[in-house]
Structure formats: structure tokens, C-alpha cells
Amino acid sequence: MTLAKQVYRVLLRRSATFALTVIVGALLFERAFDQGADSIFEQVNKEKLWKHIKHKYEEPRDE
Structure with missing residues (x-):
């Protein structure tokens, strides 16, 4: 089975898993972009x- 078919079957077939995939992808992208910037x-x-x-x-503290 090709990678595209497997990704579709696992992540994109149902609306709930598609939404979760989008949300997790957006969070990971945002984190990576922020650290890179x-x-x-x-x-x-x-x-x-x-x-x-x-x-x-700054002056060193005397403690």
C-alpha cells in the first residue's frame, strides 16, 4: 500500500481524526516556526x- 493511501486511511478518512490531525499539525508547525524565528x-x-x-x-553581588 502506498504511503498516501495509508495516511488517508489512518488520518484523513473520518472528520474527527482529520480535525485532530490539522490541530496537532498546526501546533507542531507553530512551535517549530517560533523556535526557528x-x-x-x-x-x-x-x-x-x-x-x-x-x-x-551588572555588579557582582556580595553575599
Whole structure:
């Protein structure tokens, strides 16, 4: 059986499983896209963000 037929039979045949597949796919895509965008943003702004330069401005705590 081809992959397309198997995917259709398992995930897309019934409305409930189709809706669940769409929702899970959207959540996974959103998570991956968000992490990718954050990674690109940090690479473009390397050494410009507060977490990269805060050691220059914060004083060490005496405890």
C-alpha cells in the first residue's frame, strides 16, 4: 500500500481524526516556526541583546 493511501486511511478518512490531525499539525508547525524565528533573531542580533552584554553593566553581588 502506498504511503498516501495509508495516511488517508489512518488520518484523513473520518472528520474527527482529520480535525485532530490539522490541530496537532498546526501546533507542531507553530512551535517549530517560533523556535526557528527566535534562533534567527538571536543570530542576527548576537552581542546586541541584554543577555549577551549584561555582564558588562551588572555588579557582582556580595553575599
